[in-house]
Amino acid sequence: MSTDELQSESIQEYLEVIYKLSQNADKVKNSEIAKKMNIAPASVTQMMQRLSELGYVNYYPYKGVNLTVEGRRIAKKMVRRHRLLECFLHYILKIKKDRVHDQACEIEHTLNDESERALCQLLKHPDKCPDTRNPIPACDLKLSSCDECMKKKRRDLGEIGKRDQDVISLADPALKEGQKARIAFIRGGHKMIRRLLDLGITVGATIVVLRKAPFRGPVEIAVRGSNIALGRTVGSSVFVEVLGV
Amino acid sequence: MPSEDKTSMEAADKQLVIALAGNANVGKSVIFNHLTGSRQIIGNWPGKTVELAKGYLRFENYDIEVIDLPGIYSFSTFSLEEVVSREYIAFEEPNVVINVIDASVLERNLYFTLQLMELEVPLVICVNQMDIALKKGLIIDIDKLQAALGVPVIPTVAIRGEGLHDLMEVAVGVAKNAPQEKKPLIRYGAEVEERIEKLVKFLKSIKLQLGYPLRWIAIKLLEDDEEVREQMESESKEIIILANQLAIELEDIHQEPCFSIINSERYSCASRIANDSQINTEIEATLSEKLDRIVTHRVFGYVVSFMVIATLLLWTFLVGNFLSDILSQLFGFFQPVDPVVSGPVISILWNGAFGGIVAGITLVVPYIIPFYLMLTVIEDSGILPRVAFMMDSFMHKIGLHGKALVPLILGYGCNVPAIYTTRILETRRERMLAALAITFAPCSARTIIILGLVAAFVSIEWALALYLIDIFIMFIVGRMAFKALSGETTGLIMEIHTLRVPSFSVVTKQTWTRTKSIIYMVFPLYILGSALVQGMYAFGFLDPISNFLAPLTVWWLGLPAIAGILLIFGVIRKEYILLLLVAIYGTNLALVLTPVQFIVLALIGMLYIPCISTLAILIKEFGWRPTIAIALANLITAIIVGGIVYRLLEFLIQSLIMI
Numbered sequence: 001m002s003t004d005e006l007q008s009e010s011i012q013e014y015l016e017v018i019y020k021l022s023q024n025a026d027k028v029k030n031s032e033i034a035k036k037m038n039i040a041p042a043s044v045t046q047m048m049q050r051l052s053e054l055g056y057v058n059y060y061p062y063k064g065v066n067l068t069v070e071g072r073r074i075a076k077k078m079v080r081r082h083r084l085l086e087c088f089l090h091y092i093l094k095i096k097k098d099r100v101h102d103q104a105c106e107i108e109h110t111l112n113d114e115s116e117r118a119l120c121q122l123l124k125h126p127d128k129c130p131d132t133r134n135p136i137p138a139c140d141l142k143l144s145s146c147d148e149c150m151k152k153k154r155r156d157l158g159e160i161g162k163r164d165q166d167v168i169s170l171a172d173p174a175l176k177e178g179q180k181a182r183i184a185f186i187r188g189g190h191k192m193i194r195r196l197l198d199l200g201i202t203v204g205a206t207i208v209v210l211r212k213a214p215f216r217g218p219v220e221i222a223v224r225g226s227n228i229a230l231g232r233t234v235g236s237s238v239f240v241e242v243l244g245v
Numbered sequence: 246m247p248s249e250d251k252t253s254m255e256a257a258d259k260q261l262v263i264a265l266a267g268n269a270n271v272g273k274s275v276i277f278n279h280l281t282g283s284r285q286i287i288g289n290w291p292g293k294t295v296e297l298a299k300g301y302l303r304f305e306n307y308d309i310e311v312i313d314l315p316g317i318y319s320f321s322t323f324s325l326e327e328v329v330s331r332e333y334i335a336f337e338e339p340n341v342v343i344n345v346i347d348a349s350v351l352e353r354n355l356y357f358t359l360q361l362m363e364l365e366v367p368l369v370i371c372v373n374q375m376d377i378a379l380k381k382g383l384i385i386d387i388d389k390l391q392a393a394l395g396v397p398v399i400p401t402v403a404i405r406g407e408g409l410h411d412l413m414e415v416a417v418g419v420a421k422n423a424p425q426e427k428k429p430l431i432r433y434g435a436e437v438e439e440r441i442e443k444l445v446k447f448l449k450s451i452k453l454q455l456g457y458p459l460r461w462i463a464i465k466l467l468e469d470d471e472e473v474r475e476q477m478e479s480e481s482k483e484i485i486i487l488a489n490q491l492a493i494e495l496e497d498i499h500q501e502p503c504f505s506i507i508n509s510e511r512y513s514c515a516s517r518i519a520n521d522s523q524i525n526t527e528i529e530a531t532l533s534e535k536l537d538r539i540v541t542h543r544v545f546g547y548v549v550s551f552m553v554i555a556t557l558l559l560w561t562f563l564v565g566n567f568l569s570d571i572l573s574q575l576f577g578f579f580q581p582v583d584p585v586v587s588g589p590v591i592s593i594l595w596n597g598a599f600g601g602i603v604a605g606i607t608l609v610v611p612y613i614i615p616f617y618l619m620l621t622v623i624e625d626s627g628i629l630p631r632v633a634f635m636m637d638s639f640m641h642k643i644g645l646h647g648k649a650l651v652p653l654i655l656g657y658g659c660n661v662p663a664i665y666t667t668r669i670l671e672t673r674r675e676r677m678l679a680a681l682a683i684t685f686a687p688c689s690a691r692t693i694i695i696l697g698l699v700a701a702f703v704s705i706e707w708a709l710a711l712y713l714i715d716i717f718i719m720f721i722v723g724r725m726a727f728k729a730l731s732g733e734t735t736g737l738i739m740e741i742h743t744l745r746v747p748s749f750s751v752v753t754k755q756t757w758t759r760t761k762s763i764i765y766m767v768f769p770l771y772i773l774g775s776a777l778v779q780g781m782y783a784f785g786f787l788d789p790i791s792n793f794l795a796p797l798t799v800w801w802l803g804l805p806a807i808a809g810i811l812l813i814f815g816v817i818r819k820e821y822i823l824l825l826l827v828a829i830y831g832t833n834l835a836l837v838l839t840p841v842q843f844i845v846l847a848l849i850g851m852l853y854i855p856c857i858s859t860l861a862i863l864i865k866e867f868g869w870r871p872t873i874a875i876a877l878a879n880l881i882t883a884i885i886v887g888g889i890v891y892r893l894l895e896f897l898i899q900s901l902i903m904i
Contacts, residue, residue: 194508195738196738198319199740200352202508214543218638229630229637229737229738230737230738234738
């Protein structure tokens with residue numbers, strides 16, 4: 001049996017829903033899934049048992065489920081493809097924002113790695129999907145940066161931290177000077193992430209946005225007592241949760 | 246220097262090696278200078294010290310060798326500096342390491358301290374810049390810090406020399422007792438420690454000799470440090486498998502990469518110690534912060550950036566011109582009006598050599614000193630990172646980020662240190678792009694040509710115009726190279742330090758150091774070169790060369806045939822172009838060249854090839870092929886632009902005459 005058969009469309013759909021629901025909770029209840037997918041709770045329970053057998057979720061009867069590492073990987077990939085497709089539909093095909101979601105839901109399952117990557121390159125590595133403004137997870141193609149992706153070199157691409165619904169990147173115009181925020185999620189090349197970590201830009205660290213240079217210039221933040229300037233490309237890979245002024 | 250007499254215990258006892266380690270811009274180099282009085286470049290921007298600087302000092306009957314390690318934030322292997330530092334500390338085993346930390350950025354600095362402690366070296370902490378911390382409203386409890394770390398902590402204000410004597414006393418004391426003392430350890434979270442223990446146990450069982458402490462190796466394996474992993478892989482496959490397994494366990498617990506877990510552990514530790522040992526008082530915005538707001542203002546910021554560069558150049562032009570005039574008048578008394586081209590060989594050579602000295606004093610010194618003085622003031626004030634911040638998006642147009650502006654501005658002084666400084670950039674590609682741009686930067690030697698030829702004999706406006714043309718060409722060539730040279734562009738990640746009033750002693754010392762190094766390099770070359778050329782001219786060796794290059798110099802560039810010689814010698818030092826012209830024709834060059842020829846010659850001189858010292862550093866840093874590519878890019882640009890400008894100017898003059 002090939003993995004493609006295992007990951008049938010509905011399995012992917014389920015994993016994606018669990019992934020989204022588990023952003024805010026440790027375990028996801030069957031009833032929540034049933035509600036979100038508009039399916040009878042009994043079928044959900046049956047499906048959860050199957051997913052558990054396949055090793056995609058940990059199933060705790062009467063408590064709910066959470067994703068295994070493998071399940072999470074597949075779900076993330078689906079979410080990524082979904083949001084990339086939304087970008088494509090909206091920015092390239094000029095389809096209205098409120099109509100891209102359903103279309104993307106249908107196409108996402110037939111996309112393969114190659115077209116996913118081509119799409120990402122075409123769209124110049126977008127940060128967020130157009131409709132709900134949620135961040136697009138990084139790809140799992142073992143690349144060190146988006147630039148390297150373009151040059152087809154292979155290394156490790158990573159992300160750290162938890163991606164919540166309401167995080168925005170440091171390059172986001174919505175983030176104003178003087179705003180306090182907490183680092184929630186960093187993605188990008190291995191080297192860049194380690195450099196940021198060494199400078200104290202770690203997940204959970206509180207920062208203050210000090211300045212944003214004009215002409216899409218760098219953003220300067222205060223973190224752990226020091227001031228650090230991050231260019232826009234770096235800034236757009238660091239996501240924060242706004243804490244107020 | 247005491248002899249290396251290992252048989253005498255007493256002599257061996259009295260020698261110590263002390264290494265200074267810490268983040269960039271914490272004042273390590275200032276301390277180093279204070280201790281050793283040696284020559285070290287100190288600047289208020291990160292990444293200056295790349296090679297290990299050594300100095301010597303005598304203290305309490307000890308001959309002490311002080312090593313200034315590069316400023317780094319971590320002991321990973323992502324930069325050469327990090328690798329050099331960790332290998333030095335582990336393998337050279339200095340008697341004591343002084344960890345200089347910035348009192349005003351305690352937490353971030355302690356993150357590095359914790360890593361030093363992992364290396365289990367005899368350690369003294371020097372909390373420097375206590376004055377800046379106080380201005381920021383931070384009061385540091387030295388005793389608490391000392392108790393938390395378990396190593397001696399000394400507060401200092403290095404720029405005023407405060408606390409340095411205490412620091413040395415304590416450091417020597419630690420060095421004396423170092424071998425017996427047990428090194429304090431900082432413990433991380435239980436689940437991490439448990440796995441470190443397991444690895445250490447395994448490492449002990451296989452009895453490895455790597456020079457590093459076992460605990461450090463264990464931590465680095467969990468962090469997936471490439472170098473350590475490769476070294477260990479050749480020793481024992483099992484340890485790698487075990488480390489991977491333990492790392493995965495940790496990743497499952499924390500749901501994040503293992504390097505990030507250990508990083509968080511260190512930071513939470515650093516944060517705890519920092520918070521326990523400092524009191525944060527609320528204060529009003531300091532003068533430096535207010536200034537900072539202007540310097541990085543969305544409008545004034547650009548005005549300031551522009552002014553920084555313009556001031557540097559105008560100051561050099563004006564003060565240099567003024568000094569040059571005075572010195573010329575003084576020396577005019579001695580200066581040979583006409584070069585000696587006949588008579589005894591000795592007098593020809595003497596005449597040439599003397600001409601070289603005069604040219605050096607009247608043409609070089611007056612420009613070098615004011616330039617370096619202003620450059621040092623600008624560097625030491627910490628304004629350059631702000632300029633880099635403002636200019637980042639423009640620098641991206643030539644494939645570089647804001648930080649590359651720092652070496653580029655240095656390039657206006659001399660290309661050699663500027664190219665060396667490109668080491669602050671992340672990738673080889675960025676360094677090469679920056680180096681290419683730098684070779685087009687009008688360094689002080691080229692400034693001398695422009696001033697000596699164009700400002701003196703055509704007009705000051707034309708001299709400025711040449712500068713603008715040069716910057717424009719730098720941009721165009723930079724952009725072309727950026728498009729041609731494939732590779733990744735990294736984003737800007739740069740610490741921005743507090744603005745400060747430049748220290749008088751640092752500025753004067755450094756200006757002198759830089760000027761001295763130029764003078765030492767330049768004068769012998771001038772004297773020899775000038776004598777040699779005058780001799781060759783007198784004996785008619787120069788004509789064949791001139792004639793050979795004539796199609797290029799005379800036909801395409803419209804220059805006199807002698808230009809071929811000038812340009813060949815100009816490779817040694819760009820000023821030779823001017824110097825030799827004077828050596829051959831005397832001081833009144835207006836009789837020899839037309840205004841158009843002045844302009845074209847200056848333009849070619851500016852662009853055509855990096856001087857020999859620059860070529861040498863290019864080869865050292867990048868190898869032969871990139872150096873040849875850069876030199877060719879220079880040469881081709883110069884020939885194309887020179888020919889076009891010559892024809893344009895001729896055409897303009899013709900049209901003006903017609904009207």
